Amino acid sequence: MSSTVSPLAPKSYPTMPPVRGVRMATAAAGIKYKNRTDVLLMAFDKPAAVAGVFTRSKCPSAPVDFCRENLPHGVARGVVVNSGNANAFTGMKGKAATALTAKSAAAALGCVEKEIYLASTGVIGEPLDATKFSGVLGEMAKSATGDFWLEAAKAIMTTDTYPKVATRTAKIDGVNVTINGIAKGAGMIAPDMATMLSFVVTDADIAAPALQALLSAGVGPSFNSVTVDSDTSTSDTLMLFATGAAAADGQVRVESADDVRLDGFRAALDDLLKDLALQVVRDGEGARKMIAITVTGAENDGAAKRIGLSIANSPLVKTAVAGEDANWGRVVMAVGKSGEVADRDRLAIWFGDVRVAVNGERDPGYSEAAASAVMKEDDVAIRVDVGLGNGQATVWTCDLTKEYVAINGDYRS
Amino acid sequence: MSSTVSPLAPKSYPTMPPVRGVRMATAAAGIKYKNRTDVLLMAFDKPAAVAGVFTRSKCPSAPVDFCRENLPHGVARGVVVNSGNANAFTGMKGKAATALTAKSAAAALGCVEKEIYLASTGVIGEPLDATKFSGVLGEMAKSATGDFWLEAAKAIMTTDTYPKVATRTAKIDGVNVTINGIAKGAGMIAPDMATMLSFVVTDADIAAPALQALLSAGVGPSFNSVTVDSDTSTSDTLMLFATGAAAADGQVRVESADDVRLDGFRAALDDLLKDLALQVVRDGEGARKMIAITVTGAENDGAAKRIGLSIANSPLVKTAVAGEDANWGRVVMAVGKSGEVADRDRLAIWFGDVRVAVNGERDPGYSEAAASAVMKEDDVAIRVDVGLGNGQATVWTCDLTKEYVAINGDYRS
Numbered sequence: 001m002s003s004t005v006s007p008l009a010p011k012s013y014p015t016m017p018p019v020r021g022v023r024m025a026t027a028a029a030g031i032k033y034k035n036r037t038d039v040l041l042m043a044f045d046k047p048a049a050v051a052g053v054f055t056r057s058k059c060p061s062a063p064v065d066f067c068r069e070n071l072p073h074g075v076a077r078g079v080v081v082n083s084g085n086a087n088a089f090t091g092m093k094g095k096a097a098t099a100l101t102a103k104s105a106a107a108a109l110g111c112v113e114k115e116i117y118l119a120s121t122g123v124i125g126e127p128l129d130a131t132k133f134s135g136v137l138g139e140m141a142k143s144a145t146g147d148f149w150l151e152a153a154k155a156i157m158t159t160d161t162y163p164k165v166a167t168r169t170a171k172i173d174g175v176n177v178t179i180n181g182i183a184k185g186a187g188m189i190a191p192d193m194a195t196m197l198s199f200v201v202t203d204a205d206i207a208a209p210a211l212q213a214l215l216s217a218g219v220g221p222s223f224n225s226v227t228v229d230s231d232t233s234t235s236d237t238l239m240l241f242a243t244g245a246a247a248a249d250g251q252v253r254v255e256s257a258d259d260v261r262l263d264g265f266r267a268a269l270d271d272l273l274k275d276l277a278l279q280v281v282r283d284g285e286g287a288r289k290m291i292a293i294t295v296t297g298a299e300n301d302g303a304a305k306r307i308g309l310s311i312a313n314s315p316l317v318k319t320a321v322a323g324e325d326a327n328w329g330r331v332v333m334a335v336g337k338s339g340e341v342a343d344r345d346r347l348a349i350w351f352g353d354v355r356v357a358v359n360g361e362r363d364p365g366y367s368e369a370a371a372s373a374v375m376k377e378d379d380v381a382i383r384v385d386v387g388l389g390n391g392q393a394t395v396w397t398c399d400l401t402k403e404y405v406a407i408n409g410d411y412r413s
Numbered sequence: 414m415s416s417t418v419s420p421l422a423p424k425s426y427p428t429m430p431p432v433r434g435v436r437m438a439t440a441a442a443g444i445k446y447k448n449r450t451d452v453l454l455m456a457f458d459k460p461a462a463v464a465g466v467f468t469r470s471k472c473p474s475a476p477v478d479f480c481r482e483n484l485p486h487g488v489a490r491g492v493v494v495n496s497g498n499a500n501a502f503t504g505m506k507g508k509a510a511t512a513l514t515a516k517s518a519a520a521a522l523g524c525v526e527k528e529i530y531l532a533s534t535g536v537i538g539e540p541l542d543a544t545k546f547s548g549v550l551g552e553m554a555k556s557a558t559g560d561f562w563l564e565a566a567k568a569i570m571t572t573d574t575y576p577k578v579a580t581r582t583a584k585i586d587g588v589n590v591t592i593n594g595i596a597k598g599a600g601m602i603a604p605d606m607a608t609m610l611s612f613v614v615t616d617a618d619i620a621a622p623a624l625q626a627l628l629s630a631g632v633g634p635s636f637n638s639v640t641v642d643s644d645t646s647t648s649d650t651l652m653l654f655a656t657g658a659a660a661a662d663g664q665v666r667v668e669s670a671d672d673v674r675l676d677g678f679r680a681a682l683d684d685l686l687k688d689l690a691l692q693v694v695r696d697g698e699g700a701r702k703m704i705a706i707t708v709t710g711a712e713n714d715g716a717a718k719r720i721g722l723s724i725a726n727s728p729l730v731k732t733a734v735a736g737e738d739a740n741w742g743r744v745v746m747a748v749g750k751s752g753e754v755a756d757r758d759r760l761a762i763w764f765g766d767v768r769v770a771v772n773g774e775r776d777p778g779y780s781e782a783a784a785s786a787v788m789k790e791d792d793v794a795i796r797v798d799v800g801l802g803n804g805q806a807t808v809w810t811c812d813l814t815k816e817y818v819a820i821n822g823d824y825r826s
Contacts, residue, residue, distance in 0.1 A: 059749030059757040089745045089757060091774030124742025125775050231729045234749055315728070315813075316644045316821055323822025329537025332502045333647055336472030344472040344502065361504030362538050400728075401822075402815040408729055409736025409814075 008282035008290055008378060008398075009162040016167050018146035019180050020203040021045050021243025025140035025148065026155035029133040032084030032122060037155035039133040041140040042079040042199065043109055048241040050076040050117065051212035053219050055236030062087045062094030063118040064237060066102065070114045074208035076241055077111035079199060080118050080137065081156050083184070087120040087128040088234040097130035104134035108141035119197050119237045121158055121184060153182040156197055159407060160184050164279040170204075170268040172261050175251040177204040179269055183276040185283070198223070198238045198276055204265060205244035205253040213257030214266055215240045222273035223280075225305070225395045227312050240269075281396045286403030289321050291396065294383045298391035303340040305393035310338035311382065318400035321380055326371035328356045335384060346387030351375065421695035421703055421791060421811075422575040429580050431559035432593050433616040434458050434656025438553035438561065439568035442546040445497030445535060450568035452546040454553040455492040455612065456522055461654040463489040463530065464625035466632050468649030475500045475507030476531040477650060479515065483527045487621035489654055490524035492612060493531050493550065494569050496597070500533040500541040501647040510543035517547035521554035532610050532650045534571055534597060566595040569610055572820060573597050577692040583617075583681035585674050588664040590617040592682055596689040598696070611636070611651045611689055617678060618657035618666040626670030627679055628653045635686035636693075638718070638808045640725050653682075694809045699816030702734050704809065707796045711804035716753040718806035723751035724795065731813035734793055739784035741769045748797060759800030764788065 022044055026037040052071050054064045080101055087094050102113040109116075120128065153163035164183040169176055181200035206214075215238065223238055247253065254262055282290055293311050298304035311317055311334040320327035328349045335342050345360030352374035355363050374380060435457055439450040465484050467477045493514055500507045515526040522529075533541060566576035577596040582589055596611035619627075628651065636651055660666065667675055695703055706724050711717035724730055724747040733740035741762045748755050758773030765787035768776050787793060 055749075057746070057749030058751070058753070058755040059745050059760070086742075089742060089760075089770065089774060091758065091772060093774065124745055125770065126742075127775070231727050231743075231746060231750065234746055314644050315817070319818050319821035322818060325822065329499075329502060329539075330644075332472050332537055333470070333644060336468075336470030336647055337644065338471070340471070342471040345504065347472070347502075357502065357538065359504060361502060361506060362540070400818060402818045404728070405732050405735060405813060405815045405818060408732035409738065 004161065006161045006283050006287055008287055010279065013150060013165060014167050016149035016165055016180055017178055019178050019201050019243065020245035021048065022201045022241070023144035023146050024152045025144040026151050027133065027136045027140055029082070029136060031082055031132055037151070038083045039136065040081040040152050040155040041105070041137060041144060042152070042201070043141055043144045044077050044241065044243055046243065047075040047077055047115065048243045049206055049208040049211050050074060050239065050241050051208060051215040052237065052239040053215060055234060057234045059089060059234050061120060061234045062090060062098045063120045064234070066098040067117050067119070067237065070117060073114045075115055076117055077115040078105045078109045078117070079239070080105050080116065081197065081199070082120050082133055083156050083158050084122040085120060085126055085128045086122050086124045086234060088124045090125065090127050093127045097128045100130045101134050104137045108137040117239060121156065121197055124234060149180055149182060153184070156182070156184040158184065159285055160283050162283060164276055164283070166272045166275040166279070168268040168272045170265040172204055172246070172254065172265055173251045175246050175249045177202055177246045177251065177265065179272050181272050181276050183280055185280040200239070200272065201241045201243065203243050203245040205247040205251050206242040207253060207255045210254055210257040210259070210262070211240055211242055214262070214269055218270045218273045222270065222277040225277070225393070227309060227395065227397050278396055281398050284398035285407045286401040287398035288401055289399040290379045291321055291398060292379065292381045292394060293397070294381070294392070294394045295386065296383065296392045297386040297388055299341050299389045300391040301393055302391070304391040305395065307335055307338045307340050307384065307386065308393050308395040310334045311384070312395050312397035315400055318397065321375065322399035322401045324372065324375040326351050326356065326368065326375050331382060331384060332357070335386070341388060342386055343388060348385040348387065350383040352381050417574065419574045419696050419700055421700060423692065426563060426578060427580050429562035429578055429593055430591055432591050432614050432656065433658035434461065435614045435654070436557035436559050437565045438557040439564050440546065440549045440553055442495070442549055444495055444542070444545055450564070451496045452549065453494040453565050453568040454518070454550060454557060455565070455614070456554055456557045457490050457654065457656055459656065460488040460490055460528065461656045462619055462621040462624050463487060463652065463654050464621060464628040465650065465652040466628055468647060470647045472502060472647050474533060474647045475503060475511045476533045477647070479511040480530050480650065483530065486527045488528050489530055490528040491518045491522045491530070492652070493518050493529065494610065494612070495533050495546055496569050496571050497535040498533060498539055498541045499535050499537045499647065501537045503538065503540050506540045510541045513543045514547050517550045521550040530652060534569065534610055537647060562593055562595060566597070569595070569597040571597065572698055573696050575696060577689055577696070579685045579688040579692070581681040581685045583678040585617055585659070585667065585678055586664045588659050588662045590615055590659045590664065590678065592685050594685050594689050596693055598693040613653045613685065614656065615654070616656050616658040618660040618664050619655040620666060620668045623667055623670040623672070623675070624653055624655055627675070627682055631683045631686045635683065635690040638690070638806070640722060640808065640810050691809055694811050697811035698820045699814040700811030701814055702812040703792045704734055704811060705792065705794045705807060706810070707794070707805070707807045708799065709796070709805040710799040710801055712754050712802045713804040714806055715804070717804040718808065720748055720751045720753050720797065720799065721806050721808040723747045724797070725808050725810035728813055731810065734788065735812035735814045737785065737788040739764050739769065739781065739788050744795060744797060745770070754801060755799055756801060761798040761800065763796040765794050
């Protein structure tokens, strides 16, 4: 949690309505930080349907292992999240810590351990003293309230400079349902599943397999389309819970993701996921600019995304944007190194609405002044047309600044 | 060419002996820089055998296209290299520039254009005014001398802070042969072929196919094992020329790379290529530390190299080294994201001789003081044992500092 808030932070926060069926509490357990909350408990009054996507890292954290084991059960009663320690690469001690936490949470909530989900974020490799927060879970379960989303988002921050929340509504069977989400993340952000911690809860009544299908599809153009530094976390966790409380209003349980009744819900969920993912990019460590990179005309959508990520992860592109330099030659370089099919002489590149290159060379009408003006904005759009097919994708990243180096040269995160 | 020399620069330069059969000249053509040389001509007195490896970028520069076309011919009489402009992504103008340069060089040297090789380095996307240096090639051909290696290396520098030269000797048929090389490169350095400009000349008499086999094998553990910033240049060119002048001493022409007479030469060449490649890393933009990353125990050598490069290209690992922080958790992260098979609980990690992690968790005897002492050195060795097989590889990189951001946020390179 930095003392300086990102210049790209949201100008205001939405009012987060309660979601029927879930309550929350936070506590300051002193895991690493002083004078701030670092533990979050989410409690579901009744068993909630659950879906999750996790890091594809070959060295996942102990909580990721724990969640993966429980997910086939499909039911959640509680979630415990801590910041300050990732409980990653902690061997048997890490597994013991997740077991103790789950046991304490299950006791506090009156459920079984496989109905508990866990996530930890912070330093890798330090043993986590789970007794610090397992001792407070009983009290937290009692005090948990439904109107606590912003506080919940604050408790899970690490190098984040602002809390990340989003809310949407949709109708199923004519019944209003709410979707609320929180996220954290600022560094070690690269798309290879969920890439950070995010928890989304709805009061809709949707079965776990349908929920999983919605989430797995929704993560592609949102969390899996953002990168801060190309580094994939050991702890990436994105979970979606459905309390089913809307059944009381007459919403009939949805069993399949293909059910047309989910159309509005799917759109709202996808929009919320994108909102949260972009908030993470806007809080990228040291970020001063948001960069949206759209690739069109690629062989296929997958190729377009790989080209987009090659541009988004290029230190030379990101430092050029930091320096407000319309250095499109580096975009050419990043297209060229992506490994995807490209024909240099068909490439066209835009910064904002300014076409800077076409037919494999500088645009005949190139204006350095016009291109530079685009670079001075907080949000910079780069578009590349590969000129070969119909594949397209958009990815988002931030610039690479001296502050990124300062943050990560000092902080044992 | 920076005013501040990298702290990792060589303490002294070797005396570069002449290589019989090649002469050089440099000139200041004012392509971009003021008050410095920016054109190099290498002239071979007799047709030299030639081999080359080039960038795998899908958007290669015009000179790379030109060299690739000529290479099957197998004979070189001249090389023209300029700094200040990469002649990359310059469309038909770029092709016209290479044609004009080759024509001028061929006229100056009395040969045909397909015996000329070209390389350009500098800004991408700006049209190159080849008349600027094609006009001086005639005079350069006349004044070229054999004792000019350090000056040659200086003329091709861009953001380099020091010239890069290396020399080795070997025996073939009992005849002494010399291998001299120069290189440039500091940023946009990632291994996907040659990754920068480098020209190596020997007086040995070796046929072009054998020369190519030697070079293609030699680039793997040298230039293709270094990275500064994961960004692959559009202009990567590494060429090896054999003037054959040693034939005058009785060296019988070597036709095949499998010839046992090449054993000593191969070892000397490989050593020279590694020397030049590591000089490039030591001059990495903003570098203050050299990092050697050795991966052992991987499934195979290819997997070991990919894991090594995943660590070497991680901004979080590189900023940790910049901050002298023994943050081995980020090494775990980079192993995990590499996509290669890994078993968290078999991993072991060393900083220098200090084992910091073993069996999937922090080493029981971990000493922060000992690990931190390693990080204070100019050269930091990181070793990872994956614990699965016999694959191993070593790759080299540098740290990521605020100076890298400063250099690349300002410089339209």
